[in-house]
Amino acid sequence: MKQKFTYIELLAVIAIIAILAAILLPALNKARDKAQAAGCLNNLSQFGKFFMLYSDTCDGWTPSGAPWGSSSTEQWFQVLSRTVMPPLPGYQDWCNDGLAARTGHGPWRCPANPEQTYLAKYQKGNRFNSYAANVYHGTTADTGFMTNRTNRFTRASSLVAMFDGYNCRVAPWNTTGGSDSPEDTSALRHSGGVNVLYADGHAGYHRDWLPYRGNYKGPTPTAIGYPNGWMWYAR
Template identity: 35%
Template structure:
């Protein structure tokens, strides 16, 4: 910036202004990815909290039903409605509108308020029950702490949008991804014992000792 004679105002040249603008643009470009990462991380934490609460609701449901866990569908359209009374006591209509709350993954962008399975979370339907007759009792789950109950479902489907309400096991032949990977290339899971945790997509797809469905199976 040029120094002006006494009595004259200081002013920027066009080049100096362009330099300042360029520096600001560079700083913004550097900060935006960090801000997005921080925002996504916050949503990941919120998602984990949601799943933890859904696991707790499932435990309450099992406690009221002689140890039987809810299933993916059946008498109710999807497992969410088995749990709604435990999440919003006395007001099952709270599923609708913005009150969907803990049933919605914050990073799931295909949410449809008219379809309870469009929430981003899926049920381990193959091993923990698809329809009402398939109910699984807690006593039959050999290692609850290592058995997935629910978690981040896939973001897309092939056969029908109902596929968004399930998580598929690694051995499944379905063309859709078994699980979502919205959170740091991994999945938030809720386990039968009631805890919630994150796993990388690679780890969940590998299973344990060649057993691809290890984390899904009731009997290990």
């Protein structure tokens, strides 16, 4: 005669399964987060290679960064895609999200940002960007990473080039919490921190958002006296 499970035995089995799930799920989530963070670092490392390739072929210059809201000058992401980065099949318009969704995002999307639809755009949000660049002024030589010459990078291993962000660029001096401030631009996608690409090409992890460089908006020969200056200043 077959013995049937009692309700108590069934509940005990369910309870054991629930306990095992509660034990295993955090470990699985942690492993997933680590894999996403590693994929993001790989993306940034690829960007580092593309930046170096661009500089090597353009007399040491980094890509230009168009002024905010400019429609007549290419943004840094458009310059990269047109010159040294592999073109995406069928993609014609950086502001068109339909083709982006069909062709994939490649290194433009952080694996921890499933919301991204566009490849890159001059608007803020997970839908538009995964990475922000250290650029603001635009078409003339800047004190940051973009629109600059690599021989000006006196502390390349400390100078931020690109990082996990909602906006295509950041204004490092902004202390007001506006849409382009480091605090509001950094996307804390990896255990409460951001992955960062530095001007020397290496990528690493920074706990918490990136701090502003000090309440100063003009050029300066050094970053001495400004909080976190060498993080943002090229010289």
